[in-house]
Amino acid sequence: MSTFKPYLSAIEAPSLADVQAWHGLTLLEFGTEWCGHCRAAQPLITQALAAQPHWQHCKVEDGPGRALGRHYRVKLWPTLVLLRDGQEVGRLVRPAAAQDIESAMSKA
16 A cells, blocks of 8 residues: 555546646646556655645546546656646656656746
8 A cells, every 4th residue: 555645536636727726836746546657756756845845736646538637638647747826837757756856846
């Protein structure tokens, strides 16, 4: 069992309108619990968020027909969409190092 925060299901996930209404900095993560790439990225994301505590983190389970993932044109997992006040300001796909995530977050 994972010690990491679970992905929000299709029922729990925010709508696009919800996301666009968010204030501040948010790391919106798309993936699934069973994805090996997503599992491997969890410690990296946790480390990056620890270094950037002013960021919120929202994990959304993605899959075919999921409206939020389609809006952001998610093709590979995990995809990290960096948001400032609900608007995309950066993106990382399958990050390989916490430093890459931290760098993108510091530029947002």
